[in-house]
Amino acid sequence: MRNFIFRTIIIFHCVLVTTGFGQNSVKDDQGIYIMCEKMPELIGGMDGLQKKIRYPLQAKSLGVQGVVYVQSIINEKGKIEDPKVVKKLGAGCDEEALRVLKKSKFKPGYDKGKPVKVRFTLPIFFRL
Numbered sequence: 612m613r614n615f616i617f618r619t620i621i622i623f624h625c626v627l628v629t630t631g632f633g634q635n636s637v638k639d640d641q642g643i644y645i646m647c648e649k650m651p652e653l654i655g656g657m658d659g660l661q662k663k664i665r666y667p668l669q670a671k672s673l674g675v676q677g678v679v680y681v682q683s684i685i686n687e688k689g690k691i692e693d694p695k696v697v698k699k700l701g702a703g704c705d706e707e708a709l710r711v712l713k714k715s716k717f718k719p720g721y722d723k724g725k726p727v728k729v730r731f732t733l734p735i736f737f738r739l
Contacts, residue, residue, distance in 0.1 A: 667703025679708035687726040
């Protein structure tokens with residue numbers, strides 16, 4: 612009987628973990644989610660975002676390549692708030708990454724079935 616109860620508990624735990632009910636949401640000190648049940652989605656995906664990039668002339672002439680990390684808050688309506696560069700590359704790439712981020716559209720993140728503000732970081736690649 613004990614073995615049956617133990618197996619039942621293990622199976623129930625596995626079902627909870629694999630269906631996502633066990634996932635924890637995490638908020639920062641400002642009450643903005645860093646992790647939620649359904650994270651925001653970039654409409655058009657990363658490929659669509661990368662196609663919008665106009666390689667800066669200064670970066671092209673200097674042969675600058677790399678990644679710029681941009682961060683923003685995606686609000687309950689999927690709008691971008693407080694965009695900023697968190698890892699710079701220089702030569703005009705940082706400004707271009709922010710320009711492309713500001714023109715992007717998102718589906719909002721959800722927690723417990725309700726749309727929430729989520730802090731979101733994206734890598735934007737610059738390759739010649």
